[in-house]
Amino acid sequence: MEISQRKKKILAALVELYIETAEPVGSKVLAQRAGLGCSSATIRNELAELSAMGYLNQPHTSAGRVPTVQGYRLYVNELMERQRLSAEETERLNRELAQRLMALDNLVSDIGQFASQITDLPALAIAAPRAVTIVRFDFIYVDVNTFIMVALLSDNSVKNKLIRLPVSVEKLKIDKLSTLMNANFTGLREDQITQPLISATERALDDMTGLTAVAASFAIEALTQASQPGSFVGGQNRLLHHPEYQDPDKAHALMSFLNQAPMEFPQLMNGETGVKVIVGPENVSEALRDSSVVLATYDAGDGVRGVVGVVGPTRMDYAVVAGKMQLIAQTISNALGTGGLKPPSGMDNKLMIRGEDTIE
Amino acid sequence: MEISQRKKKILAALVELYIETAEPVGSKVLAQRAGLGCSSATIRNELAELSAMGYLNQPHTSAGRVPTVQGYRLYVNELMERQRLSAEETERLNRELAQRLMALDNLVSDIGQFASQITDLPALAIAAPRAVTIVRFDFIYVDVNTFIMVALLSDNSVKNKLIRLPVSVEKLKIDKLSTLMNANFTGLREDQITQPLISATERALDDMTGLTAVAASFAIEALTQASQPGSFVGGQNRLLHHPEYQDPDKAHALMSFLNQAPMEFPQLMNGETGVKVIVGPENVSEALRDSSVVLATYDAGDGVRGVVGVVGPTRMDYAVVAGKMQLIAQTISNALGTGGLKPPSGMDNKLMIRGEDTIE
DNA sequence: TGCTGGCACTCTTTTCTTTCGAGTGCTAAT
């Protein structure tokens, strides 16, 4: 059965009204608001048909209508106009986000926080795991029993670790360790660092104090941490703004789910890119059945790809939220994806700067 | 007016019963539970007096009694026995915490998370700011337009930054920069790095590409970040377990406050050390009037001191919570305060390891 | 044929009353 133009118009108006008020929508208000010149009786007939087709629902006989999942789905897919943010708005958000992105190490948490803030919903952000290797080692000899290990990774991050030895060690040995580590451990993925390799290096160094083990575990740690998918979850308190989470049990269940299983979200994208809306019961996870999810993928270059998303009531303003998520994804990809950060204004103009984070 | 031994006993029983049930406590249950052999009528007389003295309150004429702030205060100060955790319990918690403390860089967040977990309340942890200086700089020349800056700080943390130049630079110049930075910038606090100093260094380096400015801003950043008080707030969702936060507005107000003003908590300690309980309306902040706060100070050595605390309903189990907070504070101080972490078992046995974090 | 006003009907929400019961305060007896 096809759906007439007028029905679509009515459905769209109904969904938007419901999003606004959180109350079942009656034919009367709809007739006033819908903008198509016909009476409430006509609307009633149309509503009855839309109900029969499965797009609408009545909580009880004498109540207004509420969209079903199918209704939402139609709205999201065809009816809604993704909110065009005003030029200033876009500009403002862009600037704000760009500012956050200046510091690269907390990319994931920055993105998540930003998403939460502008949508007033709990948000999460996940960075896809990536295979990294160590490009070079440097060992800085500080004093007779202190040195610093520095590793430059293939993703341009830098990790370091300060080592304080209970025994003294000569600078020469540290230098030799450096040479050996650079010779044996660079270009390897985490899983390629094996015990035999470590033992061989230890023999080559001719040292029994465990120096090699320390260096090796540093390498492993650095790689482990760099290739771990970062994740961020936050803004849960914003849930409580929305009437559907008045029931503390519901709110708590969702919050706990967010905290415990953020890693389940990326697979909801199914490998697709762009913005994806998942309406309430379409969700596989039990805990999300009452809530909708809006996800977007981003690509920050250097193989740093990920997913950012927000979770909210089924009755959320999809048009606005989806618009904002798209903006975020685009801004990130624009700002970082093409390689390199635009330098800030001021004295640093002449140089590209990239800060890094470290292990432990 | 002094307070009889029996009154104290009754008050303690009442507070504990109220903590358990969250309902006003009547004379009847109290007579059964209190363990002192007297009838409900006697208890009623005593309760009436305790009410007159300001320790108890009646929500309405025909309801049971509820402790007032004053009542709680007396309970906390004199009556409660700080929960002695069982030996295994203590052992288990100790081990768990010690494990977390292995990684030093997220000390604050680890402590906070731990506190939240074992008390089932939202928690926060704040590290006191400390004055740090840079002990030494190292500049690692990677290739013709890439180098890494490494700074060892007086608190034994290491910061680094990868710099990618749009122009090429010789290793010699980087070495010279290193010498100059070590000569001019070590031992300084953040506020002692002035523009004239930077300019002088720039002249000495005889370079117009802005290298000096980059190095200087790195130094400033490193110091700023290291001396910033770290803070952690988390576990807000646990609030919803407790009936007094059924009202989403209340829950939300408190959560927002925690997120926005965590820095207000340390000053509640007034410079004291140990465990401090602040009962509901004793709080200065409006947002905390309905909630109680249990704070503890910790000292992790190396000048890393801070405050860890939990927030919950006025009717919280002070005995247990205070006991646990004390345990945390003590464990941290024991494990770290005396200097150095006990090494983990295994291959690292021979060395003391201390990981670090970095800027940006 | 499609739209509209009108109207009876349904079911929730709100409001008001009534009942119920926990707990008190007081008094008289021990």
Place this chain on the structure above:
DNA sequence: ATTAGCACTCGAAAGAAAAGAGTGCCAGCA
């Protein structure tokens, strides 16, 4: 001093009545 007993109070729970929103359907009209 302690206790049993009892009238009283006041909130909470239960029940009844009224209000209101919205529907479905019908008959009339373009």
